[in-house]
Structure formats: C-alpha cells, structure tokens
Amino acid sequence: MDQRLSLITLGVSDLARARAFYEDGLGWAPLSAEPEIVFYQLAPGVGLALFPRDDLAKDVGEPLAAPGSAITLALNGRSVVEVDQTYAQAIAAGARAVKAPAPVFWGGYSGYFADPDGHLWELAHNPFCEITPRGETLFSGPSA
Amino acid sequence: MDQRLSLITLGVSDLARARAFYEDGLGWAPLSAEPEIVFYQLAPGVGLALFPRDDLAKDVGEPLAAPGSAITLALNGRSVVEVDQTYAQAIAAGARAVKAPAPVFWGGYSGYFADPDGHLWELAHNPFCEITPRGETLFSGPSA
Numbered sequence: 001m002d003q004r005l006s007l008i009t010l011g012v013s014d015l016a017r018a019r020a021f022y023e024d025g026l027g028w029a030p031l032s033a034e035p036e037i038v039f040y041q042l043a044p045g046v047g048l049a050l051f052p053r054d055d056l057a058k059d060v061g062e063p064l065a066a067p068g069s070a071i072t073l074a075l076n077g078r079s080v081v082e083v084d085q086t087y088a089q090a091i092a093a094g095a096r097a098v099k100a101p102a103p104v105f106w107g108g109y110s111g112y113f114a115d116p117d118g119h120l121w122e123l124a125h126n127p128f129c130e131i132t133p134r135g136e137t138l139f140s141g142p143s144a
Numbered sequence: 145m146d147q148r149l150s151l152i153t154l155g156v157s158d159l160a161r162a163r164a165f166y167e168d169g170l171g172w173a174p175l176s177a178e179p180e181i182v183f184y185q186l187a188p189g190v191g192l193a194l195f196p197r198d199d200l201a202k203d204v205g206e207p208l209a210a211p212g213s214a215i216t217l218a219l220n221g222r223s224v225v226e227v228d229q230t231y232a233q234a235i236a237a238g239a240r241a242v243k244a245p246a247p248v249f250w251g252g253y254s255g256y257f258a259d260p261d262g263h264l265w266e267l268a269h270n271p272f273c274e275i276t277p278r279g280e281t282l283f284s285g286p287s288a
Contacts, residue, residue, distance in 0.1 A: 004188060005152070005187075005188060005190055010263050014260070018260055021239070021259055022259075024237070025237020026233060026237055040147060042147055043149075044188040044279055044281065045188035071263065073152065090170060094165055094169060095165070115165055117154065117157055134187060135188055136188045
C-alpha cells in the first residue's frame with residue numbers, strides 16, 4: 001500500500017454548522033460545496049471533506065462509533081486494479097474487511113477496511129482527481 | 145488558520161501490533177521508530193504517527209472516546225506566535241478549548257481544540273520539522 005494519503009473525511013452532525021466553523025471561523029475556502037458534502041483542498045495535496053455522519057455511516061456500511069470518532073482516511077489508487085490489489089494486501093495483512101471495493105454512485109470505485117485498532121481506511125479510485133508523480137492528490141471541483 | 149495539514153495521529157492499543165500491520169503487512173517504512181511513538185512520512189508532505197491510546201489521551205488531556213475514535217489532526221505553525229494566533233482564532237470561531245498551547249516535553253509547543261463535532265485538532269510548533277513554502281510538513285528523524 002502506497003505510503004500516501006488522499007483525503008480525510010470528518011463526519012459531522014450539522015453540515016451548515018461545520019462549514020460555518022471552518023469557513024467563517026477559520027477562513028478556509030471550499031473547493032466545492034454541494035448540499036451533501038463539502039471539499040477543501042489542503043496545501044500538501046490532501047483533501048478534507050465535511051460529510052454528514054449518517055451519510056458517512058451509510059458509505060462505510062456500518063454504524064460509526066461515538067461522536068468525535070467519525071473520521072475516515074482515504075488512499076486513492078491510480079486505477080481500479082490498484083484499489084483491488086491494495087485491499088487484498090490489507091486483508092492479507094490482518095485488516096478487517098468492512099466493505100469490498102465496488103463501483104459507487106459518484107462514478108468512482110471504493111472499499112473500506114479497518115486497521116487493528118478500528119481506524120477506517122477507504123481505498124478508492126476517483127476518475128475526477130489527479131495523483132501527481134509526487135503522490136499529491138489534487139481534487140477538482142464538480143464542474144472541472 | 146492555514147488550509148494545511150501536518151500530521152495525523154492514530155491512537156493504538158498495541159504499538160507492536162499496529163507497526164506489524166503497517167510495516168510488515170502494508171509495506172510502509174518508518175521515518176523514526178521509538179519505543180513510544182513511530183512516525184511515517186507520507187508522500188504529500190504529511191506525517192502519520194502511531195501512538196499508544198493512553199499516551200494520546202494524556203497528550204490531549206482528556207479521555208478519548210470509543211475505539212476507532214482515537215485520531216487527531218495536527219497543523220504545525222511556523223512559530224509559537226502563529227500557534228497562539230491560530231488557537232485564539234479557533235476559540236473565537238466556537239471551537240472548544242481542550243488544552244491551551246504550552247511548551248511540551250519533546251521541545252515543541254502544542255495545544256488542542258475540538259471542532260463543533262468533537263474532532264481534535266492539535267496546533268503545534270515543532271522546531272524539528274520543516275514547513276516548505278508549498279505548505280508541506282517535512283518531518284526529520286530523531287537524529288537529524
């Protein structure tokens with residue numbers, strides 16, 4: 001599995017409240033903002049998403065633990081094959097299979113595993129984002 | 145607050161087990177490995193640390209929630225003053241004050257706030273790591 005990171009997703013109970021905190025409060029500018037999810041491009045080539053907890057639980061496919069625990073880390077592969085290979089590697093390494101990689105409604109391909117402490121990793125192929133040779137994941141807005 | 149990320153810390157219940165998963169299982173190479181904490185440099189200029197849950201709770205200054213929730217996000221400032229300013233901004237924006245920034249035993253300066261959903265952000269100045277003009281946080285090993 002590449003020693004990289006693509007996206008951190010924070011599950012939130014009130015998306016408007018969370019946006020107000022990060023944007024009005026901290027001064028962040030969203031890359032894209034839809035009613036159901038907001039993306040921020042962070043400077044080192046990593047994305048951060050605010051996503052309703054309930055939707056995140058559905059995406060993961062199992063209930064999330066206590067408040068504050070609704071965080072997933074994602075590694076985007078350069079292809080569907082790479083996602084499958086990395087998922088198989090993680091399971092072989094002792095990860096708990098949470099959701100086998102499969103096509104998802106937004107046009108990508110995604111699965112989840114849990115590390116030995118229960119931390120959720122999403123493995124995804126996102127045809128709408130670029131992974132640079134240096135390993136940075138560059139997200140593009142919905143219209144790009 | 146800069147739209148950047150420096151470090152993700154995963155609280156783990158068994159550091160040896162967690163290292164075996166990420167290193168032997170997934171093939172990651174540590175940047176530095178000490179008995180109490182292990183750092184990995186991720187490709188986009190972000191670090192990931194494995195740190196015992198109990199130690200992380202002490203560092204945060206309050207009990208962590210359920211298993212799987214022991215994740216902190218860190219933003220490293222370029223100076224102590226920048227850390228203080230960002231902390232004040234976050235509190236003014238409605239963040240919960242968890243630990244006011246103060247000098248810490250490892251030679252840096254660190255504080256924590258919780259966002260509206262309880263996600264823990266550490267604000268730190270680490271004199272041993274470099275922040276590039278592009279915002280990447282480059283960690284160095286203990287002997288560097």
